[in-house]
Amino acid sequence: MSKVVPTPSAFTPRVFSGIQPSGGLTLGNYLGAIKRFVEIQDQGAFETIYCMVDMHAITVWQNPADLIRNTRELCAGFIASGIDPEKSILINQSQVPEHAQLGWIFNCVARMGWMQRMTQFKDKAGKNAQNASLGLFGYPALMAADILIYHATHVPVGEDQKQHLELTRDIAAKFNHDYGVDFFPLTRPVIEGVATRVMSLRDGAKKMSKSDPSDASRINMTDTADTIAKKIRKARTDSDTLPSESGGLAARPEARNLINIYAALSDQTVEQVLYEVGGKPFAAFKPMLADLSVAKLGPIGAEMARLIADPAEIDRLLTRGSERARNITAPILRQTYDIVGMVPPVPVGSAPWSG
Numbered sequence: 374m375s376k377v378v379p380t381p382s383a384f385t386p387r388v389f390s391g392i393q394p395s396g397g398l399t400l401g402n403y404l405g406a407i408k409r410f411v412e413i414q415d416q417g418a419f420e421t422i423y424c425m426v427d428m429h430a431i432t433v434w435q436n437p438a439d440l441i442r443n444t445r446e447l448c449a450g451f452i453a454s455g456i457d458p459e460k461s462i463l464i465n466q467s468q469v470p471e472h473a474q475l476g477w478i479f480n481c482v483a484r485m486g487w488m489q490r491m492t493q494f495k496d497k498a499g500k501n502a503q504n505a506s507l508g509l510f511g512y513p514a515l516m517a518a519d520i521l522i523y524h525a526t527h528v529p530v531g532e533d534q535k536q537h538l539e540l541t542r543d544i545a546a547k548f549n550h551d552y553g554v555d556f557f558p559l560t561r562p563v564i565e566g567v568a569t570r571v572m573s574l575r576d577g578a579k580k581m582s583k584s585d586p587s588d589a590s591r592i593n594m595t596d597t598a599d600t601i602a603k604k605i606r607k608a609r610t611d612s613d614t615l616p617s618e619s620g621g622l623a624a625r626p627e628a629r630n631l632i633n634i635y636a637a638l639s640d641q642t643v644e645q646v647l648y649e650v651g652g653k654p655f656a657a658f659k660p661m662l663a664d665l666s667v668a669k670l671g672p673i674g675a676e677m678a679r680l681i682a683d684p685a686e687i688d689r690l691l692t693r694g695s696e697r698a699r700n701i702t703a704p705i706l707r708q709t710y711d712i713v714g715m716v717p718p719v720p721v722g723s724a725p726w727s728g
């Protein structure tokens with residue numbers, strides 16, 4: 374996997390990214406996001422902050438008991454995949470209130486026309502947009518705040534988040550322009566690798582998603598070896614054999630998806646995989662993919678189960694993470710308020726009515 378090199382800038386090289394605890398973690402989240410988060414953390418060229426974005430999750434209805442369980446499970450998934458809570462700052466969004474506070478400022482910077490162009494809102498609100506929450510519409514402005522409250526310079530994400538990252542840059546640029554400052558960085562998306570868009574196992578035109586009603590459409594990080602093998606065996610495919618070159622996958626979305634997953638899990642290029650499996654029927658390839666998936670995901674799932682068994686320890690880690698995060702976010706919010714023209718509090722003990 375290529376190394377992400379910080380671009381020279383006045384800002385500390387800092388990576389932020391988040392995942393919604395809106396269900397169990399999927400193979401899409403793992404390959405499109407978490408695997409990359411770990412690689413960047415381990416390269417050591419950036420400060421890394423990774424977040425369970427629980428406030429984003431409630432933009433659509435979440436059962437409270439599920440939300441708290443999914444947030445702890447997501448935290449376990451991060452750690453089991455290799456995120457080290459000492460090397461990285463690991464938080465849940467609602468414990469760092471500056472995200473929401475800057476989010477409000479950005480609601481006042483972002484333009485209605487920009488927000489109305491967001492395809493994720495259109496996809497998630499569906500035909501009944503009038504009944505969608507205001508939070509779902511404003512989601513990308515809060516996402517911009519999640520990133521910019523850290524002055525993050527780089528954000529690793531899957532392909533589906535590209536448009537939101539462009540909006541984040543637009544918001545930073547407009548804020549800087551309107552207030553005549555050079556305060557927020559123009560954050561760069563990091564969308565790299567062969568699995569930036571893992572597709573549903575049931576429909577090669579649809580993204581693999583944790584909220585898809587069909588459990589067979591996705592591989593969950595907590596699935597057992599048997600379940601993973603069964604889902605891959607039943608994954609939709611065509612009747613041709615696999616091609617020997619990547620051009621042969623162009624009009625075959627399901628085949629391309631399975632090859633991409635194999636390539637990402639084995640840290641190979643698509644060409645290397647096709648050199649190995651070109652000419653094979655799916656009946657021969659699927660067991661190879663199932664074995665590889667179980668070998669890579671099995672240990673992560675087992676470690677997640679071990680960590681989830683001690684929720685108090687997960688809560689302690691998240692509290693510690695939020696304390697570290699607020700050392701960064703509180704000063705950036707205060708400076709933002711100063712730029713905007715909000716009266717600061719007088720230092721404790723210096724007001725005439727105190728002491």
Ligand code: AQP
Binds near residue numbers: 399402406529585
């Ligand atoms: N299928 C995917 N392929 C590659 N990357 C993916 N990501 C999500 N699905 C895929 C990446 O995972 C990160 C976190 O995403 P998220 O959970 O915040 O939101 P999402 O993209 O909306 O993911 P889901 O699974 O589809 O959640 P629901 O069903 O709740 O909407 C992001 O970097 C995303 O790109």
